Amino acid sequence: MKVSSMKLFFALLLATVSTFAVSAQAQDLKIGYVNSERVLREAEPAKKAQAKLEAEFGKREKDLNDQNAALRAQAEKLDKDSPTLSEAEKTRRQRELVELDRDLQRKHREFQEDLTQRKNEELSSVAERANRAIKAIGDAEHYDIILQDQLVIYFSGRVDLTKKVIDALNAGK
Structure with a gap:
């Protein structure tokens, strides 16, 4: 009986000491957080x-939009002229x-890719x-x-390093 009381005492002592050791270590742990979406939006x-992507793809996108508008106009014209046209x-x-629609859809898919x-x-x-x-x-x-935002459920503003990262990128570091 005395041996088992002694084991229980040491087990409780070990658990208490472990708890204090973990909390002491946790206080020394320095954790930061970065919102990567914001970095990719604001830096x-x-x-x-x-801007480079818009310059590179802007003309092509405008051409596709123009072709789409022309196709719609042709479809409307066909609807309007349909009563007077022969079946052939x-x-x-x-x-x-x-065919034009199929070609336009293919071009649009290629553009998106x-x-x-x-x-x-x-x-x-x-x-x-x-x-x-x-x-x-x-x-x-x-x-x-x-940590980055995909892995974080909650964070305090004091650990948010996002602004520092944006500033570092803007400074060219």
Whole structure:
């Protein structure tokens, strides 16, 4: 009986000491948080990448929109002229519209694929720079852990490093 009381005492003592040790370590742990969406939205390199994409794809997008408007106009004209057209002419124009629509959809898919690929290239470059800036801030300010928004449920504003990362990217670091 005395041995089991002694074991219980030591187990409780060990649990108490462990709790204090963990809380003491937790106080020394320095944690930061970065909102990567905000970085990719507000940092100058991200804005430049977006402007570059708009310049690169703007004309092509406008051409697609113009072609789409022309197709709609042709469809409306066919609807308007339909009562006066022969069956053969109506069928020919409908086939023509179907072909134009199919071609336009293919061009639109290709445009979206090209845009997505280039956007991923540009944003990955910005993300790499942001990760280097985050690491530099972490090293300089002795952070133990820096979390990004996809992994965080709650954070206090005092651990938010997003503005520092944006400033570092804007400064070209």
